[in-house]
Amino acid sequence: MGVSVADDIDVRDISPTAWRLLRVAAGFGQREVESEVEDIMQAHISMLESDTRGLSEARLEELFSLYRDELDDEQVCVLVEHF
Template sequence: MTAPGSIEPTDLSPLAWRLLRIAAGYEQRAVERELDDILQAHISMLESGSRALSNRRRQTLLELYAAELSPEQVTAIVEHF
């Protein structure tokens, strides 16, 4: 099993991003309210695979979602989706 701290945000699939957000209890607009430089449209494009965010923004998103989940939950989503 991969340690959550060693997960590379660039390796996550669009589905994994969506599942992490949902599992963490965030709607797209809620993420926009939590993070100043990320818009709902960015989340939508990341989750559809039509656009990649900068590595810094993806890392920030991963940290936001992981704060609401156990390390095991994060790892399971990343490894299986």
Template sequence: MCDVDAGAVSPRAWRLLRVAAGYDQRAVERELDGIRQAHISMLESGSRSLSHERRRALLALYATELEAAQVEAIVTHF
């Protein structure tokens, strides 16, 4: 797992991480219990955030498909 703070990820970076990891919103819903497509949509639009625990789970899911440097670059630059 990378050293990125899930609370420091911008809405745009959340979307880029999801796409870079190869997930659509429905796929995330199938992978993580308690997270729905609507949650992902609101997180990525900046209209609402998820709990810290759910953001960490989401970041861990994406990080399994990406290298730590990729995650850090997306979060840092977006």
């Protein structure tokens, strides 16, 4: 598998709105993410998406990977760049 533009996205630069749109576009509800990522709660997702709490870079990478697995690179790039 080759390197894509989405590989260059810095998860720390993704906006709260883009996090929400990535999750929804990937087909996940907040509670579904809770069951997919160990030690993350629905409240963490809610706070990340409302910009009231940040998550560690490792957690952000886990979320980003989860969402990227369900989306193509163009979708990911458009959501991150425009929102």
